Amino acid sequence: MKFLELKIRKATPKDAKSISYIWEVICAERIYTSVDKAFTAQQEREYISSLSEREGIFVAEVDNKIVGFQSLDLWSKVLNSFRQVGTIGTFILPELRGKGISYILANQTFDFARVNDYNKIVIYVRKGNERAIKFYQNLGFITKGELERQVNIEGILENELFMEKFL
Numbered sequence: 001m002k003f004l005e006l007k008i009r010k011a012t013p014k015d016a017k018s019i020s021y022i023w024e025v026i027c028a029e030r031i032y033t034s035v036d037k038a039f040t041a042q043q044e045r046e047y048i049s050s051l052s053e054r055e056g057i058f059v060a061e062v063d064n065k066i067v068g069f070q071s072l073d074l075w076s077k078v079l080n081s082f083r084q085v086g087t088i089g090t091f092i093l094p095e096l097r098g099k100g101i102s103y104i105l106a107n108q109t110f111d112f113a114r115v116n117d118y119n120k121i122v123i124y125v126r127k128g129n130e131r132a133i134k135f136y137q138n139l140g141f142i143t144k145g146e147l148e149r150q151v152n153i154e155g156i157l158e159n160e161l162f163m164e165k166f167l
């Protein structure tokens with residue numbers, strides 16, 4: 001597929017419906033995220049509105065349609081001692097995977113994080129999500145440990161890896 005135009009920009013509450021749709025698709029796949037139930041447009045709107053200036057979601061638009069996003073949150077919303085640590089999540093619609101969009105999103109997110117005084121990103125990934133693990137390794141994330149039977153999706157327990165990357 002050839003893109004007419006790929007645009008990366010920061011999400012606003014108006015993007016909540018499109019982001020909620022992506023959650024629906026990825027939650028229905030069942031194997032990639034520990035988010036069990038898609039966030040509704042209303043929940044997503046409230047979440048985007050609640051983010052601090054140092055946080056955000058970057059959306060990828062292809063031909064004016066949002067096809068993926070990457071979120072950056074503070075590791076802790078309450079403890080100032082963790083202010084240099086962020087966490088991210090990356091989600092691309094199935095038909096647009098394998099085209100490098102997630103890497104372009106990550107460049108944007110990391111630039112934003114550096115400017116906003118983060119020095120490290122920490123993530124959790126389901127152990128069976130080999131594609132995401134490969135993606136994060138390619139970005140320089142190192143696996144620091146494994147949590148056993150951490151995620152419960154429909155009664156099936158799965159381990160999670162935690163990974164970190166210094167910016």
Ligand SMILES: CC(C)(COP(=O)(O)OP(=O)(O)OC[C@H]1O[C@@H](n2cnc3c(N)ncnc32)[C@H](O)[C@@H]1OP(=O)(O)O)[C@@H](O)C(=O)NCCC(=O)NCCS
Pocket residue numbers: 026032033089090091092093096097098099100101102103124125126129130131132134135138
């Ligand atoms: C993970 C994700 C964001 C990566 O985005 P993407 O732009 O599609 O990137 P790709 O998956 O094509 O590329 C990631 C790497 O995984 C590799 N890969 C693809 N399929 C793979 C598989 N089944 N097993 C292992 N590696 C795989 C690719 O070759 C690529 O490596 P390369 O760049 O060295 O070639 C995207 O696949 C996605 O949205 N997945 C579903 C949601 C998800 O898992 N999010 C992460 C939750 S923590």
